[in-house]
Amino acid sequence: xxxxxSPLLGEVAAALAPHTxxxxxxxxxxxxxxxxxTSTSALVGALxxxxxxxxxxxxxxxxxxxxxxxxxxxxxxxxxxxxxxxxIRSMATRGHLGGLSWATPQAIRVLDAARCDVILVETVxxxxxxxxxxxxxDTTLVLLAPGMGDGIQAAKAGILEVADVFVxxxxxxxxxxxxxxxxxxxxxLGRRERDETKWKAPIVKTVAxxxxxxxxxxxxxxxxxxxxxRSGERDRRRQLRAEAEIEAIALEKVRARIGDLRGGxxxxxxxxxVVAGELxxxxxxxxxxxxxxxx
Amino acid sequence: xxxxxSPLLGEVAAALAPHTxxxxxxxxxxxxxxxxxTSTSALVGALxxxxxxxxxxxxxxxxxxxxxxxxxxxxxxxxxxxxxxxxIRSMATRGHLGGLSWATPQAIRVLDAARCDVILVETVxxxxxxxxxxxxxDTTLVLLAPGMGDGIQAAKAGILEVADVFVxxxxxxxxxxxxxxxxxxxxxLGRRERDETKWKAPIVKTVAxxxxxxxxxxxxxxxxxxxxxRSGERDRRRQLRAEAEIEAIALEKVRARIGDLRGGxxxxxxxxxVVAGELxxxxxxxxxxxxxxxx
Numbered sequence: 218x219x220x221x222x223s224p225l226l227g228e229v230a231a232a233l234a235p236h237t238x239x240x241x242x243x244x245x246x247x248x249x250x251x252x253x254x255t256s257t258s259a260l261v262g263a264l265x266x267x268x269x270x271x272x273x274x275x276x277x278x279x280x281x282x283x284x285x286x287x288x289x290x291x292x293x294x295x296x297x298x299x300x301x302x303x304x305i306r307s308m309a310t311r312g313h314l315g316g317l318s319w320a321t322p323q324a325i326r327v328l329d330a331a332r333c334d335v336i337l338v339e340t341v342x343x344x345x346x347x348x349x350x351x352x353x354x355d356t357t358l359v360l361l362a363p364g365m366g367d368g369i370q371a372a373k374a375g376i377l378e379v380a381d382v383f384v385x386x387x388x389x390x391x392x393x394x395x396x397x398x399x400x401x402x403x404x405x406l407g408r409r410e411r412d413e414t415k416w417k418a419p420i421v422k423t424v425a426x427x428x429x430x431x432x433x434x435x436x437x438x439x440x441x442x443x444x445x446x447r448s449g450e451r452d453r454r455r456q457l458r459a460e461a462e463i464e465a466i467a468l469e470k471v472r473a474r475i476g477d478l479r480g481g482x483x484x485x486x487x488x489x490x491v492v493a494g495e496l497x498x499x500x501x502x503x504x505x506x507x508x509x510x511x512x
Numbered sequence: 513x514x515x516x517x518s519p520l521l522g523e524v525a526a527a528l529a530p531h532t533x534x535x536x537x538x539x540x541x542x543x544x545x546x547x548x549x550t551s552t553s554a555l556v557g558a559l560x561x562x563x564x565x566x567x568x569x570x571x572x573x574x575x576x577x578x579x580x581x582x583x584x585x586x587x588x589x590x591x592x593x594x595x596x597x598x599x600i601r602s603m604a605t606r607g608h609l610g611g612l613s614w615a616t617p618q619a620i621r622v623l624d625a626a627r628c629d630v631i632l633v634e635t636v637x638x639x640x641x642x643x644x645x646x647x648x649x650d651t652t653l654v655l656l657a658p659g660m661g662d663g664i665q666a667a668k669a670g671i672l673e674v675a676d677v678f679v680x681x682x683x684x685x686x687x688x689x690x691x692x693x694x695x696x697x698x699x700x701l702g703r704r705e706r707d708e709t710k711w712k713a714p715i716v717k718t719v720a721x722x723x724x725x726x727x728x729x730x731x732x733x734x735x736x737x738x739x740x741x742r743s744g745e746r747d748r749r750r751q752l753r754a755e756a757e758i759e760a761i762a763l764e765k766v767r768a769r770i771g772d773l774r775g776g777x778x779x780x781x782x783x784x785x786v787v788a789g790e791l792x793x794x795x796x797x798x799x800x801x802x803x804x805x806x807x
Contacts, residue, residue, distance in 0.1 A: 227794035234792040326793075452787070459783035459793065464770055466797035467804070471766050475759055488754035492747070497529040498621075498754065499522035502761035509762070510805035 219323040220308065222469070226323070233330040238455075240272070240329040241442050244354030245339045246376070251362040252386040256425040256434075257339050261297050263431045264335050272328035272336040273305040276321060304328060319469055322353055322462040335438075353458050355451060356381045356441045358434070361400065363392035377403060380418050382437045388422035388430065397422065416444055474509045483508050514618040515603065517764070521618070528625040533750075535567070535624040536737050539649030540634045541671070546657040547681040551720040551729075552634050556592050558726050559630055567623035567631040568600040571616060599623060614764055617648060617757040630733075648753050650746060651736045653677045653729070656695065658687035672698060675713050677732045683717035683725065692717065711739055769804045778803050 218226050245260075247253050257273060264271050297303040308320060321338065328336050338354060359380040385396050397420055404418065419437050423430030445451035478484050487504060490496040513521050540555075542548050552568060559566050592598040603615060616633065623631045633649060654675040680691050692715055699713065714732050718725030740746035773779050782799060785791040 227792070230792040230794050234786070235789045237789055238787070322793075455787045456780070456783050459786040459796075460774070460779050462793050463779065463782055463786065463796045463800055464767070466793055467770065467800040468763060468766060470797060470801050471763060471804075472759070475762065479755070484755050484758065485751065487758055488751050491529070491754040491758065492533070492750045494530045494532055497522070497525040498617075498757045498761055499525050501754075501758045502765060505758055505762040506765050509766075 219320055219327060222319075230323070230326065233326060236330040236332075237326055238329065240325075240333045240336045241356065241438070242325055242329075242336045242338065242354045243438060244357040245337055245360065246357070247360030247362075247386075251360040252425050253339055253360055256360060256384065256386055256423065256431075257337055258297065259423075259425045259428055259431045260337060260434065261303055262428070263435050265297075265300065265302060267435075269334040270302050270332055271304070272331070272333035273303070274321065274324055274328070274336065274338045275305070275307045276338060276340045304331070304333065319465040322458060322465070325353070353461065355445055355454060356438055358382045358384060358438070360384045360386050361396055362387045363390045363396045381416060381441050382434065383418055383420040384423055384430075384434055385420060386423050386425050389424050393422060416441065416448075416450070471509060475505065478505070478508060514615055514622060517614075525618070525621065528621060531625040531627075532621055533624065535620075535628045535631045536651065536733070537620055537624075537631045537633060537649045538733060539652040540632055540655065541652070542655030542657075542681075546655040547720050548634055548655055551655060551679065551681055551718065551726075552632055553592065554718075554720045554723050554726045555632060555729065556598055557723070558730050560592075560595065560597060562730075564597075564629040565627055566598050567626070567628035568598065569616065569619055569623070569631065569633045570600070570602045571633060571635045599626070599628065614760040617753060617760070620648070648756065650740060650749060651676045651733055653679060653733070655679045655681050656691055657682045658685045658691045676711060676736050677729065678713055678715040679725075679729055680715060680717050681720050684719050688717060711736065711743075711745070766804060770800065773800070773803060 218229060245253060245257060254275075257275075261271050261273065297305065306324065308324060325336055325338065357379050359376055359382070361383065362385070383400060385393055385400070387393065400420055419440075421430055421433045421437055423434060425431065442451075445454070475484060484505060487496065487501040491498050491501050513524060540548060540552060549570075552570075556566050556568065592600065601619065603619060620631055620633065652674050654671050654677070656678065657680070678695060680688055680695070682688065695715055714735075716725055716728045716732055718729060720726065737746075740749075770779060779800060782791065782796040786793050786796050
């Protein structure tokens, strides 16, 4: 229903609302090839050993596909496919910008109300839209791997700012220590101006394919959750997440009303005059907003 | 002013409006490594030899940077840097989803009014947002290169649907003919159900680094422009582009009004109640839209 933006979703959301707020939402991102899927699967296994219910949302902003399509590739996840304590779902953009910022918080809400203790939100790549998705999390986990030029890439995309825990995966490979040193150096540059009372993102080394270091990642997640609760940062982030969610739904509602006006001729008529050079698009947009507001 | 979303932009757009509608807008996309930058530079050179004024917008949806930042990398473009008949600009997302769908048509409008004959809009990658950007063009040019698995990638991202001209670059490499054959096969599958009067996207082979085949690309662009004018498709696309542009500006205006309400306490208050489970986000969004409409 979330993915199809069902009109019944409002009713369902109202019923779910009192049951939300329990889960720890963990965002997980990194460039292709760093081992996100393997790491997610290893984390799911470790959390299940602790008896926790786990939700996994695999979010791909570059794919027009949603639902089961991507899961075919996710061989690593199949070991959890028959475990009733694990829920796994692939999501994509539903074909328009803003799609993920709309659907992801909704899907988190559903898994939260379904009593998942931890919800892992895995995204592909470290672009702007991925950062928006992972920044909705309580805890953001950034994966790197040796020798992939991730350091520069990460700095470019602003991922250093949003990471709560860094994981250097494939730590048995050459260059792992160099990657850790590069990362530590870049973090030290950023920290110079930072508040000393702030959380300092730890760097954890893993070999996810053999389960090495996964316990350390879990420990870092627990430590961050405790800090979030103590510091009030948890409430602050949830407040921002709810604001972003409400805004996205509101914009979607406005977009739907514009769509209705397209049928009625208002938008096509305005566009026709813009193409003819009789009207500029700003005045046209002002007209459109007024019409939408009055409708 | 476009990149900064200047409040004066409305006034400027009104003054520009009567001077727009002249340029041919050519979208150019393809996966990293296919030679987009080299091809763009070669096309600029060929168009300049015909005495045409050329605008280049390099759009990177994954980068938070805008302005001159990316141009440092664009060594290939530097041969045109001192040519007053060429305008080159890098653009990025301005930090929010919808940023490119907002800024790109505006920037095209400015270059159009500045009497560019051809405006090349180059985007990185073939994701959903890139497709949205290039589909704003009069003519969409999709670049491929041998042996990059582009075929499957292209089909996945729906790029086959939006391409008006295919360019197989690096055609001196092994596998170029195979790439052409794969592409032709995939196109034949799609065409089976298609209208015979529709444009059939030609496949042009190039070695852009040596300028080979660039004349063929220019010829294909000219042919497509003529077909667009004859078939009425040009007007249809410009109508859709104007509709998309007006809608993007309108949504941005609504977003700005929501931002004002954040200061006033409306959105934070709604979000607080959603976090507490007292209110669901749909009812909150409905409240927000009503407040925005009344403001």
